[in-house]
Amino acid sequence: xxxxxxxxxxxxxxIKWEDFPDPECGPDDVVIKxxxxxxxxxxxxxxxxxxxxxxxxxxxxxxxxxxxxxxxxANVKDWAISDRVSIYPMVAxxxxxxxxxxxxxxxxxxxxxxxxxxxxxxxxxxxAASLPIAYGTALRMMVTRAKVKAGEKVMILGAAGGVGTxxxxxxxxxxxxVIACSSSDWKLEKLKxxxxxxxxxxxxxxxxxxxxxxxxxxxxxxxxxxxxxxNYIGGDTWIDCLRSIGPGGRMxxxxxxxxxxxxxxxxxIWTYEIDIIGSNGWTMEDQAEMMRxxxxxxxxxVIDTVLxxxxxxxxxxxxxxxxxxxxxxxxP
Ligand SMILES: NC(=O)c1ccc[n+]([C@@H]2O[C@H](COP(=O)([O-])OP(=O)(O)OC[C@H]3O[C@@H](n4cnc5c(N)ncnc54)[C@H](OP(=O)(O)O)[C@@H]3O)[C@@H](O)[C@H]2O)c1
Numbered sequence: 419x420x421x422x423x424x425x426x427x428x429x430x431x432x433i434k435w436e437d438f439p440d441p442e443c444g445p446d447d448v449v450i451k452x453x454x455x456x457x458x459x460x461x462x463x464x465x466x467x468x469x470x471x472x473x474x475x476x477x478x479x480x481x482x483x484x485x486x487x488x489x490x491x492a493n494v495k496d497w498a499i500s501d502r503v504s505i506y507p508m509v510a511x512x513x514x515x516x517x518x519x520x521x522x523x524x525x526x527x528x529x530x531x532x533x534x535x536x537x538x539x540x541x542x543x544x545x546a547a548s549l550p551i552a553y554g555t556a557l558r559m560m561v562t563r564a565k566v567k568a569g570e571k572v573m574i575l576g577a578a579g580g581v582g583t584x585x586x587x588x589x590x591x592x593x594x595x596v597i598a599c600s601s602s603d604w605k606l607e608k609l610k611x612x613x614x615x616x617x618x619x620x621x622x623x624x625x626x627x628x629x630x631x632x633x634x635x636x637x638x639x640x641x642x643x644x645x646x647x648x649n650y651i652g653g654d655t656w657i658d659c660l661r662s663i664g665p666g667g668r669m670x671x672x673x674x675x676x677x678x679x680x681x682x683x684x685x686x687i688w689t690y691e692i693d694i695i696g697s698n699g700w701t702m703e704d705q706a707e708m709m710r711x712x713x714x715x716x717x718x719x720v721i722d723t724v725l726x727x728x729x730x731x732x733x734x735x736x737x738x739x740x741x742x743x744x745x746x747x748x749x750p
Pocket of ligand 1 (some may be wrong): 599605731737
């Protein structure tokens with residue numbers, strides 16, 4: 419088969435569309451013909467080797483995929499050839515797809531049958547492949563963990579990416595007032611189009627000052643500030659985040675794009691009784707729920723670009739350049 423492969427860590431030029439051995443279907447596995455694969459902010463981190471886990475090389479790019487079953491292992495009972503599925507990419511014993519197990523930017527992909535989620539008929543492969551990592555993570559972070567509610571003021575840093583646009587859509591669906599942050603004006607215009615009530619250009623305006631100017635400075639026993647901060651940027655953003663959150667508010671995070679070593683001033687956490695809510699991954703039920711919501715037209719995934727699988731390197735470079743809004747999807 420052909421696959422988007424890198425043999426060494428480094429730039430996107432290391433990713434080549436080349437011949438790669440066909441996947442071998444074990445007794446408990448299926449092989450799918452990839453209908454679409456999805457890229458995430460994780461892909462540059464793996465390529466550039468900034469994640470904690472060691473990636474075996476050569477590696478095929480990407481963690482998300484949807485497609486059609488073309489081969490069934492001898493023990494597989496509940497699935498049939500031609501079934502349309504998305505994959506649940508975190509596999510016990512093998513690790514994360516595209517990081518420690520071979521990725522999805524390929525013509526075919528092998529995965530244990532226990533890691534398949536059935537696609538509703540109404541869903542396209544492009545939509546299904548854009549959902550698991552970004553929308554699954556956002557669903558768990560915003561709904562299951564942070565319990566976003568109607569009327570809450572919710573600020574989302576780095577809102578223009580995959581998890582961010584999903585978080586904006588889920589917060590709006592819950593009835594929250596959303597303040598979306600990005601460093602570029604064209605992305606802020608698009609954030610308004612998907613429902614953000616306010617936007618802040620963080621390359622020009624300090625987001626904490628924006629909160630104080632618009633909602634007041636948080637004060638004990640009074641109001642001011644926001645209810646929920648969504649911060650997977652990390653690095654030097656924490657102190658301004660803590661100073662933006664009102665009494666009894668919370669901050670949720672599922673990552674740290676800039677740096678996991680963060681600045682901090684813990685006085686704000688106890689003084690204002692702020693809850694810090696970690697969120698990691700999502701469940702197969704979350705993935706099925708996101709597919710149901712899209713098939714029912716409750717949410718439309720935000721897809722920036724659809725490229726041929728053979729141009730995976732171009733897609734990864736767009737992620738590195740921050741030149742995208744929402745998701746980048748690859749198709750055969
Ligand atoms: N724990 C989990 O299960 C899990 C799952 C998925 C993702 N994550 C994490 O969630 C985060 C978001 O993932 P994603 O796929 O949505 O990423 P993404 O699509 O690449 O989006 C990242 C967004 O963050 C901003 N950004 C990028 N680099 C930045 C930097 N150095 N400093 C400040 N802002 C920066 C960009 O904002 P601009 O608009 O300003 O350019 C961009 O819109 C990542 O940290 C990822 O590791 C965790």
